[in-house]
Amino acid sequence: MAPDIHIQLSEVHKRFGANVVLDGLSVDVERGRSLVVIGGSGTGKSVMLKCILGLLTPESGEIFVNGEDVLKSGTAAREAMLTKFGMLFQGAALFDSLTVWENVAFGLIQGRKLARGEAHDIALEKLAQVGLGGDVAGLRPAELSGGMQKRVGLARAIATDPEVIFFDEPTTGLDPIMADVINDLIVDCVQRIGATAVSITHDLASARKIADKVAMIHKGKIIWYGDVGEIDDSGNPYVDQFINGRADGPIKMDILRA
Amino acid sequence: MLDYNFLAPVGRFVLALFAEIGRLSLFLKNALLHIALPPYYWRLVLEQMMRIGYNSLPVVGLTAFFTGGVLALQIYIGGSRFNAESIVASIVALGITRELGPVIAGLMVTGRVSAAIAAELGTMRVTEQIDALVTLSTNPFKYLVAPRIIAGVLCMPILVAIADIIGIFGGYIVGTRTLGFNSAAYIKNTVDFIEFSDVFSGLVKAAVFGFLITLMGAYHGFHSQGGAQGVGRATTNAVVSASILILAANYTLTSLIFTS
Numbered sequence: 001m002a003p004d005i006h007i008q009l010s011e012v013h014k015r016f017g018a019n020v021v022l023d024g025l026s027v028d029v030e031r032g033r034s035l036v037v038i039g040g041s042g043t044g045k046s047v048m049l050k051c052i053l054g055l056l057t058p059e060s061g062e063i064f065v066n067g068e069d070v071l072k073s074g075t076a077a078r079e080a081m082l083t084k085f086g087m088l089f090q091g092a093a094l095f096d097s098l099t100v101w102e103n104v105a106f107g108l109i110q111g112r113k114l115a116r117g118e119a120h121d122i123a124l125e126k127l128a129q130v131g132l133g134g135d136v137a138g139l140r141p142a143e144l145s146g147g148m149q150k151r152v153g154l155a156r157a158i159a160t161d162p163e164v165i166f167f168d169e170p171t172t173g174l175d176p177i178m179a180d181v182i183n184d185l186i187v188d189c190v191q192r193i194g195a196t197a198v199s200i201t202h203d204l205a206s207a208r209k210i211a212d213k214v215a216m217i218h219k220g221k222i223i224w225y226g227d228v229g230e231i232d233d234s235g236n237p238y239v240d241q242f243i244n245g246r247a248d249g250p251i252k253m254d255i256l257r258a
Numbered sequence: 259m260l261d262y263n264f265l266a267p268v269g270r271f272v273l274a275l276f277a278e279i280g281r282l283s284l285f286l287k288n289a290l291l292h293i294a295l296p297p298y299y300w301r302l303v304l305e306q307m308m309r310i311g312y313n314s315l316p317v318v319g320l321t322a323f324f325t326g327g328v329l330a331l332q333i334y335i336g337g338s339r340f341n342a343e344s345i346v347a348s349i350v351a352l353g354i355t356r357e358l359g360p361v362i363a364g365l366m367v368t369g370r371v372s373a374a375i376a377a378e379l380g381t382m383r384v385t386e387q388i389d390a391l392v393t394l395s396t397n398p399f400k401y402l403v404a405p406r407i408i409a410g411v412l413c414m415p416i417l418v419a420i421a422d423i424i425g426i427f428g429g430y431i432v433g434t435r436t437l438g439f440n441s442a443a444y445i446k447n448t449v450d451f452i453e454f455s456d457v458f459s460g461l462v463k464a465a466v467f468g469f470l471i472t473l474m475g476a477y478h479g480f481h482s483q484g485g486a487q488g489v490g491r492a493t494t495n496a497v498v499s500a501s502i503l504i505l506a507a508n509y510t511l512t513s514l515i516f517t518s
Contacts, residue, residue: 055389079395087393093386111395156394166393 005064006031006164006196007052012061014047014220021047022058023220034190034197036211036228038204038242040251044220045200046090049166052198053085054078065164083111086162086195090169092153094141100152101127101137107160126155129192130185147178151185158189165190167199171206183209204243207231216242218251285477289407292399302405303412310371310406310472311413315420317370318363322421325358326350326428334437346437347444348451350429355456359421360414361508364467367414368500372475375406376496379479380489388480403480407472414468415461422457459515466511467504474500 007029014022021044029035039045050056052063054070063070065081073081086107094103102109104126105119114122124134130151141149150170157165170186171179183206190197190210201207207214211228216239224236231243241249329350337343379402382388391398426448433439475496482492 050389053389053393055392079397082393083395085393087390089386089390091385093390095382095387095390106396107394110401 003028004031005029006066007198008062008064009048009052010062010064012048012051012058012063014044014051014056014058021220022051022061024061025217025221027215027222027225029196029198030213031196032194033212034187034199034210035213035215036207037198037200037215037217037222038202038207039200039217040202040242043217045217046168048217049087049168049198049200053082053087053166083107083160084163085166086157086160086164087166088150088153088157088168088170090172092141092146092149094149094152094156096141098141099137100132100139100141100144103141103152104155104159106156112160122159123155126159127152129158129189130155131181147174147181150174150178150182154182154185154189158193158195161193162195164196164198167197167201167210169201169203170199170210171201171203176205179203179206180209182206186210281481282477285480286473288399289403289473289476292397293404293408297400299401299405302401303408306405306409307413309374310367310409310468311417314363314367314370314413314417317366318417318421319424321362321366322354322359322425323428325362326354326425326430327432329353329358329425330429330432330437334433343437344447346433346439347429347447350433351426351448351452352456354425354429355422355452355460357460357508357512359425360418360460360463360467361504362425363414363418363421363464364471364504364508365501367417367467368471368474368497368504371410372471372496372500373493375472375475376479376482376493377489379476380482380492383480383482384485384488398480403476406476407469410468410472411465412468414464414471418460418464419457422460459511462515463508463511466507470503470507471500474503 005028008027010026012022012025013020025044025048027035027037037045037048047056051058052065052070058071061071068077068081070078070081094100095106098106101120101123104123105114105116108114108119108122109116124137127134127137132148132151132155136144136148136152141152144152154170167186170182174182186197186199187210197210199207199210208228208231214226214228214231215222216224216236218238224234224239226234231239234240237250241251330346333346333349333353334343337345337349379388382402388398388402391401430441430444430448433444434441478492478496478499482488
């Protein structure tokens, strides 16, 4: 049986001025599976997610979600699509003018038009799911530690039970233990709501834990794609260099040497 | 050998200028569209009215008071050269309502509000909070830009009306305490000479200034990039561009009102 493709990117090109970021990127994301995109800094990982969400518009290429080309759909269709998406941002991107529970309930109140009371109850439930008690619900995001902010961001991303969740560098900036806690929560939350997950990271411990499939991005293209179990013997020199963290290899860093 | 293409910087400047005009036009179109179309976030409009209008009262009131006072002094000095000191009360009222009330309030509110909006939205931009809004099915123009502009347009006329009263009162205090005018005569001269159109034209200006102040703050904040430095730049650009636009719009509106 052919895999059920939820999100498909085909030959996507995106550039900023003379700087080509996505250079014909193509990748398929299977429904209900977790794809982790690995790659160095500045290889176009975040830009890829932003193109799918419509925060950036590619110059050419096609992006299908549930078989519909989102680049050709109008604003209303796009907004309808986004109600089925959740995203955990790198810096958590919590609204600092709102309290923790209002952050988590934001998509429920603004997007789903739920009453505040009802949204409050769901928000507390989601906070409990990421291991946060009701005592933090009334705090401001600035009063929380980085790890707690990430967990609130995760609770906000899963609050509307989305079909697709994006994770942008979920473990960056956290200590190894907190990173592992976040990884466990991601796996738990994604499985619980049966969502399709796309994560971008350069943290391999995280990738091994949360991925079903791994894609490696380099210079705006997917250069390797396979099961997570295959990354150690991929036979791909780029992947080998990346997972072993070697400075020597086919991936050249643009560093000027005297 | 001079091998410098002096047309290159000219071309770069013109291209950048057109890019900026295009970006601003698109922003303006989106902002107006989302001000006009539902849903409306009235709670946010009210919140912004408190921040833009109510919290600006002290600074606008103080500047209006001193402006009215200094106007009375200057007009007295000028008027005394033509033996026309009695004109002080009416000219203070005209000057404040037609010109100085809206412009002084506009510039003061620019410093407070345009800067605050640019800094807030700029920080939201660089910390991806604006992107987060989009992923939570909320249009940032509706949620962030429209309430601020609506609040600015509604608040500025109210602020200026209050500035008018306080400014005229400042002139009255200086006129009666320092310059020795009779209190009843001063009030009579003020009330007799001032016309509805004087006040009204000032309030129309105020609404336009409120629009420019909030638009510039939101525009520059929305398009800020590059971390703390970018937010700083956005704040500066918002205040400078709003101030220039206010003075330019003031001249245009005044000449329109004169000729009509």
